[in-house]
Amino acid sequence: MAIIGNPKYEERINHHLAKYETKRSAVMPLLFIAQEEYGWVNPAGVEEVAQILNLDPTQVKSIAGFYTMYSEKPKGKYWLHVCTDLPCALKGADEFYAWLKEELGVAEGGTSDDGMFTVEHVMCLAACDKAPMLQCNFRYVENLDQDKMRELLAKWRQEAAEPVSAGV
Amino acid sequence: MHILLRGRDIANIKELATYDKHDGFVGLKNALAMTPAEVIDVVKTSGLRGRGGAGFPTGVKWSFIPQHEPVKYVTVNADESETGTFKDREIMEENPYQLIEGSLICAYAIQAKAVYIYLRGEFWDIGDQLDACIEALREKNMVGENILGSGYDCEVYTHLGAGAYICGEESALLNSLEGYLGQPRVRPPFPAQKGGGLYKEATVVNNVETLANVPYIMREGAEAFKAIGTEQSAGPKVYCVSGHVKRPGNYELPMGATFRELLYDHAGGPLHQDRSFKAMLPSGGSGPIVPLTDEVLDTPMSYEHTAEIGTIIGSASIIIMDESVDITWVASKVTKFFAHESCGKCTPCREGTYWLDKVIDRILDGRGTAEDVKRIADVAENMAGTTLCALGDFAANPIIHTIRHFPDDFAQHVQA
Ligand SMILES: Cc1cc2nc3c(=O)[nH]c(=O)nc-3n(C[C@H](O)[C@H](O)[C@H](O)COP(=O)(O)O)c2cc1C
Ligand code: SF4
Ligand code: FES
Numbered sequence: 378m379a380i381i382g383n384p385k386y387e388e389r390i391n392h393h394l395a396k397y398e399t400k401r402s403a404v405m406p407l408l409f410i411a412q413e414e415y416g417w418v419n420p421a422g423v424e425e426v427a428q429i430l431n432l433d434p435t436q437v438k439s440i441a442g443f444y445t446m447y448s449e450k451p452k453g454k455y456w457l458h459v460c461t462d463l464p465c466a467l468k469g470a471d472e473f474y475a476w477l478k479e480e481l482g483v484a485e486g487g488t489s490d491d492g493m494f495t496v497e498h499v500m501c502l503a504a505c506d507k508a509p510m511l512q513c514n515f516r517y518v519e520n521l522d523q524d525k526m527r528e529l530l531a532k533w534r535q536e537a538a539e540p541v542s543a544g545v
Numbered sequence: 546m547h548i549l550l551r552g553r554d555i556a557n558i559k560e561l562a563t564y565d566k567h568d569g570f571v572g573l574k575n576a577l578a579m580t581p582a583e584v585i586d587v588v589k590t591s592g593l594r595g596r597g598g599a600g601f602p603t604g605v606k607w608s609f610i611p612q613h614e615p616v617k618y619v620t621v622n623a624d625e626s627e628t629g630t631f632k633d634r635e636i637m638e639e640n641p642y643q644l645i646e647g648s649l650i651c652a653y654a655i656q657a658k659a660v661y662i663y664l665r666g667e668f669w670d671i672g673d674q675l676d677a678c679i680e681a682l683r684e685k686n687m688v689g690e691n692i693l694g695s696g697y698d699c700e701v702y703t704h705l706g707a708g709a710y711i712c713g714e715e716s717a718l719l720n721s722l723e724g725y726l727g728q729p730r731v732r733p734p735f736p737a738q739k740g741g742g743l744y745k746e747a748t749v750v751n752n753v754e755t756l757a758n759v760p761y762i763m764r765e766g767a768e769a770f771k772a773i774g775t776e777q778s779a780g781p782k783v784y785c786v787s788g789h790v791k792r793p794g795n796y797e798l799p800m801g802a803t804f805r806e807l808l809y810d811h812a813g814g815p816l817h818q819d820r821s822f823k824a825m826l827p828s829g830g831s832g833p834i835v836p837l838t839d840e841v842l843d844t845p846m847s848y849e850h851t852a853e854i855g856t857i858i859g860s861a862s863i864i865i866m867d868e869s870v871d872i873t874w875v876a877s878k879v880t881k882f883f884a885h886e887s888c889g890k891c892t893p894c895r896e897g898t899y900w901l902d903k904v905i906d907r908i909l910d911g912r913g914t915a916e917d918v919k920r921i922a923d924v925a926e927n928m929a930g931t932t933l934c935a936l937g938d939f940a941a942n943p944i945i946h947t948i949r950h951f952p953d954d955f956a957q958h959v960q961a
Contacts, residue, residue, distance in 0.1 A: 396702045397702075397724075398744045399723065399724065399744065401723065401724035401725075402704075402722060402723050402724045403724065404724040405704070405705065405706070405707055405721070405724065406704075406705065408707070409666075409705065409707070430724075439726065440724070440725075440726065443709065443726050443727060444666070444706070444707035444708045444709050444727070445707070445708035445709065446666045446667070446706075446707040446708035447707055447708075462628050462830075462878070462882060463628055463629070463788075463826075463830060463864060463875065463878040463879060463882070464628065464629050464787035464788050464793075464864050466878060467787070467788040467789060467864070467866060467870070468788070499708075500626070500628065500710065500882055500885060500886065501626060501627070501628040501629065501630070501829075501882075502667055503625050503626070503630060503631040503633075503634045503665070503667070503668075504631060504634075505628075505629050505630075505631055505785070505787035505788075505793070505862075505864075506631060506785070506786070506787055506793035506794045506795070508787075512667060515666075515667060515669060516670075
């Protein structure tokens with residue numbers, strides 16, 4: 378589907394367009410909507426956002442490229458953003474992240490063979506007292522250890538039969 | 546009893562009815578009964594200083610807004626991306642109405658047309674909660690036209706960032722909100738001036754915690770607020786404690802409480818009984834590191850006292866490291882953060898952080914020389930003060946101060 382003319386997004390798009398002084402200001406919320414629809418910020422999404430805002434697609438693309446929460450390539454069903462910044466690392470986050478990559482058989486930024494999980498390390502997520510921690514599709518998952526993580530991976534694999542959208 | 550983390554004392558204070566019952570909006574009503582200039586005076590007298598890091602006097606900032614300008618804005622800085630900081634998140638999750646009330650008081654004081662709350666994108670669920678709060682307030686006539694019959698109109702909106710630490714810097718935040726790349730602007734004009742703020746209009750940018758203090762000030766009075774804290778650092782503060790302590794977390798204490806009180810009485814002392822504290826970053830990755838000596842432990846956590854020990858309290862993101870930690874590794878971690886987060890607009894910061902990261906990695910790998918250590922210190926010194934925004938200075942700090950205070954930690958790598 379598209380985001381333009383899609384009843385699923387109409388109200389949200391209008392809300393964002395109404396809330397700012399300029400159309401251009403709505404570029405970030407609209408990129409999130411495009412990402413939600415397509416699973417990543419693909420060229421079609423960029424075109425549509427540009428069209429809605431009367432911007433040049435290259436301008437929209439440069440905004441998408443500046444921020445880490447927009448993905449400019451397709452990813453797995455679950456995006457695992459593991460914090461390895463200093464406070465988390467003091468509580469074992471580097472070792473946890475290394476273990477997780479091995480458990481899933483992926484390298485930094487990679488996607489597991491079954492297309493299920495894309496893993497990346499990220500900077501501080503404002504949860505430093507609950508390390509090790511990550512965000513899964515931008516939802517907080519905190520106070521982790523290997524056992525808990527194994528359970529979660531199994532649970533997510535099971536849920537994967539149902540549709541889950543990546544992104545906000 | 547807490548002033549900011551009231552969610553810990555009062556169940557469900559995130560519900561409007563509960564917030565209302567516990568003195569909610571008394572501060573706003575008091576403010577609306579005064580002139581805007583009087584409100585600014587109360588906040589000035591209270592001694593409140595910005596909790597986003599720089600500690601700028603809040604009432605003074607508000608007084609910079611030119612009264613005659615027809616359009617003005619308030620922007621709430623809820624980007625909270627400094628390493629080790631997680632206080633604004635708790636305030637907004639557990640006590641959201643207090644932030645909105647404080648923002649409305651600020652908006653009234655400068656006669657702003659609207660408030661934009663800029664949240665880091667990872668806080669999207671907090672954004673949803675705030676949106677619901679805003680709608681609930683609209684029904685009670687506290688957002689929108691003619692607020693509580695005062696004749697004053699104000700809208701409140703949320704905006705989500707999308708993962709970029711630099712958007713916490715106020716001029717980058719404004720660019721990001723306008724739909725441009727989130728890079729800092731050349732100043733002057735400053736945000737408070739016509740031409741420098743949101744949509745080129747005069748704008749106040751304040752941190753979440755700063756504004757969350759304001760309802761208390763307008764309810765209990767400037768003197769009550771001043772009675773908390775020290776001479777130059779008034780009021781309560783939320784300290785975020787992370788790293789090697791038994792009980793990491795947020796603690797609300799008066800400004801001027803000592804590090805010892807925070808770290809032992811509240812955070813429970815060293816995580817491992819057999820390891821002593823070695824070092825502390827009191828303001829996340831961006832402020833100078835200090836050895837955790839008795840002298841430092843007995844220092845009051847205030848703007849003036851932390852300056853005396855060569856560091857800052859900043860946003861009070863207190864990261865604790867015990868004796869097992871290699872400070873060279875800390876320098877590397879923090880440098881990687883800034884290399885990743887440099888927006889790339891100015892050369893000393895973009896090239897400097899990249900280069901520093903590479904050389905520290907080399908030192909950590911045992912391939913560095915004593916000359917390398919000296920060279921990174923020089924590069925960091927030269928970077929400081931030459932960049933468009935303070936991130937360049939932040940990136941220089943970890944190098945300069947880790948080498949100054951922990952030279953042996955570096956020497957061990959280059960000798961081996
Ligand atoms: C690189 C950089 C990042 C910053 N990040 C934040 C942040 O995440 N939150 C914040 O409130 N202030 C941040 N600041 C400070 C803001 O620029 C600004 O001083 C602050 O929001 C003003 O509010 P206050 O006076 O209430 O502290 C940052 C500054 C710099 C230079
Ligand atoms: S100092 Fe760094 S972050 Fe700040 S404007 Fe320059 S390049 Fe960007
Ligand atoms: S360092 Fe990981 S959440 Fe802050």
